[in-house]
Amino acid sequence: MAKVSIIGSGFSGLAAACFAAKDGHDVSVFEKNSTIGGRARSFSEAGFTFDMGPSWYWMPDVFESFFNAFGKSATDFYHLQQLDPGFQIVFGKQDILPVPAKLEDLYKVFESCESGSSQALQKFLKEAEFKYRVGMQDLVYKPAFSWLEYANLDVARGMLQSNLFSSVSSYVRKYFKDPRLQALMEFPVLFLGAMANKIPALYTMMNYSALVQGTWYPEGGMFKIIDGMENLAKSLGVQFYPNTPITNIEVEGGAVSAVHTATGRIPTDGVIASADYNHVEQNLLEPAYRNYSSEYWDKKTFAPSCLIYYLGVDKRIDNLLHHNLFFDADFVRHAESIYKTPEWPGEPLFYVCCPSKTDTTVAPAGMENLFILVPIATGLEDTEVKRESYFASIINRIEAHTGSSIASNIIYKKNYCLDNFVSDYHAFGGNAYGLANTLNQTAVLKPSLRNKKVKNLFYTGQLTVPGPGVPPALISGQVAAKELLKYLNKRESHETLV
Ligand SMILES: Cc1cc2nc3c(=O)[nH]c(=O)nc-3n(C[C@H](O)[C@H](O)[C@H](O)COP(=O)(O)OP(=O)(O)OC[C@H]3O[C@@H](n4cnc5c(N)ncnc54)[C@H](O)[C@@H]3O)c2cc1C
Numbered sequence: 001m002a003k004v005s006i007i008g009s010g011f012s013g014l015a016a017a018c019f020a021a022k023d024g025h026d027v028s029v030f031e032k033n034s035t036i037g038g039r040a041r042s043f044s045e046a047g048f049t050f051d052m053g054p055s056w057y058w059m060p061d062v063f064e065s066f067f068n069a070f071g072k073s074a075t076d077f078y079h080l081q082q083l084d085p086g087f088q089i090v091f092g093k094q095d096i097l098p099v100p101a102k103l104e105d106l107y108k109v110f111e112s113c114e115s116g117s118s119q120a121l122q123k124f125l126k127e128a129e130f131k132y133r134v135g136m137q138d139l140v141y142k143p144a145f146s147w148l149e150y151a152n153l154d155v156a157r158g159m160l161q162s163n164l165f166s167s168v169s170s171y172v173r174k175y176f177k178d179p180r181l182q183a184l185m186e187f188p189v190l191f192l193g194a195m196a197n198k199i200p201a202l203y204t205m206m207n208y209s210a211l212v213q214g215t216w217y218p219e220g221g222m223f224k225i226i227d228g229m230e231n232l233a234k235s236l237g238v239q240f241y242p243n244t245p246i247t248n249i250e251v252e253g254g255a256v257s258a259v260h261t262a263t264g265r266i267p268t269d270g271v272i273a274s275a276d277y278n279h280v281e282q283n284l285l286e287p288a289y290r291n292y293s294s295e296y297w298d299k300k301t302f303a304p305s306c307l308i309y310y311l312g313v314d315k316r317i318d319n320l321l322h323h324n325l326f327f328d329a330d331f332v333r334h335a336e337s338i339y340k341t342p343e344w345p346g347e348p349l350f351y352v353c354c355p356s357k358t359d360t361t362v363a364p365a366g367m368e369n370l371f372i373l374v375p376i377a378t379g380l381e382d383t384e385v386k387r388e389s390y391f392a393s394i395i396n397r398i399e400a401h402t403g404s405s406i407a408s409n410i411i412y413k414k415n416y417c418l419d420n421f422v423s424d425y426h427a428f429g430g431n432a433y434g435l436a437n438t439l440n441q442t443a444v445l446k447p448s449l450r451n452k453k454v455k456n457l458f459y460t461g462q463l464t465v466p467g468p469g470v471p472p473a474l475i476s477g478q479v480a481a482k483e484l485l486k487y488l489n490k491r492e493s494h495e496t497l498v
Helices: 011-022 060-068 103-113 117-139 154-165 168-175 179-192 201-213 223-235 277-284 294-299 331-339 384-389 391-402 418-425 470-497
Strands: 003-007 026-030 042-045 048-051 080-082 087-092 095-099 216-218 239-241 248-252 255-261 264-267 270-273 305-313 323-326 350-353 368-376 410-416 457-459
Touching: 003 011, 011 026, 011 223, 011 270, 011 470, 048 305, 048 368, 060 223, 060 470, 087 179, 095 103, 095 179, 103 117, 103 179, 103 201, 117 168, 117 201, 154 201, 168 179, 168 201, 179 201, 223 239, 248 277, 255 270, 270 277, 270 470, 277 294, 323 391, 331 368, 368 391, 384 391, 384 410, 457 470
Parallel strands: 003 026, 003 270, 026 239, 087 323, 270 457
Antiparallel strands: 042 048, 080 216, 087 095, 248 255, 255 264, 305 368, 305 410, 323 350, 350 368
């Protein structure tokens, strides 16, 4: 039995811990914060329970297959509900696009925007399904150490190549002319951290998940998944150490020999670092053992950060759904402020999650729980004045859409932005979602899952493969654990022979 240390308790760290413990190892998870879950933590105040980060439950098959690996099902840990409509996009007053759960209803919505578009949608989704199946079966569960890992994809190769070198944006425009449909079809890849004209068309596989598999919600909030994974990990024998930041990774003879905390040295046979990759390399490892220089990180394209408001409102609000995208401002200008000339946006687009529409446990009776998210560039100067400068106009826009006054009914309010990401998660530039999935940052071109100089040190999470998002973080943890286990098993068989 080897001693395995996991740095960080987000989705990727928890997944890695479960797989390492299942293999019979003595696994410890060290977390700098007082609570488990990383960017997916939750907090409760004034009777409201807020998910701090993720709110969209897509790719339910990935969650299910994670739990199945331990002889369990997601439903053993939380109750899932499909949202219908899955979400709505607000383009302006009286100009709203709901996205129903049933495909027949979605076809009708498409036809109401553009004649003939339901047939285009059927063709688009058929291709998206193929990409999803190939992607999930053959691409994302690979460690991406070499392109040779992808050499056996004969059947899919032609299609995949053409989808790598064209963008989501040009691909979507071949199918749809109506700007609202284009915006809807490009929205799912915004999760991947770049504009649709920079994301390979391969990632329209996300549309299959968003529009065919549907948008789901775990009762009690996204944190219920973390809760479930923590319970699973504990049942496998994993030990958790909250409030315990790792301060140094000690290397001897080309392998990690121990990790250090403020109170001591913990000998270890292998490490999976799920904390932000840049932090682990630049702050916890001697320069000689780093995969990458600080210049390397400066050149990377980071996914956005965000400004978040958590609000408790002491009344019900009509015309909001669980998920609402406010695209009622100039999309290109906002995107340029994130990706082209990083600056605080003028009039931003934003997203409102209102989980109390679905779940009575997240707000007191008769009240609403609101989570408002504005995507912004990383590395901006973050001040309280800047954070608050958007609040009144955003609330005005929500009031105009919902037809109800909200400002005077807010009984709880907290903001969260760049500096919080840095201090809470050691996030490079205050990033929220890690590295963008651009062509130059896909698969083998992402920061490597393994340390090339230290044989028992592996990285996992949203800065390595397969990329940002909760399902990729689960997959990343599994893949990193598999690689560490290979190393440990090899070492054990070598020791037995000796
Ligand atoms: C606001 C927001 C909204 C999002 N919305 C969605 C969504 O709707 N759907 C979706 O799929 N994805 C979403 N994402 C992305 C998703 O949440 C992340 O990709 C995923 O949770 C990242 O998991 P992780 O394990 O890679 O990293 P993290 O969750 O960041 O975990 C890393 C952990 O390491 C800890 N740590 C750091 N340094 C140290 C140290 N020295 N010692 C010990 N521990 C340390 C950190 O405290 C943290 O707990 C969202 C993210 C954010 C921020």
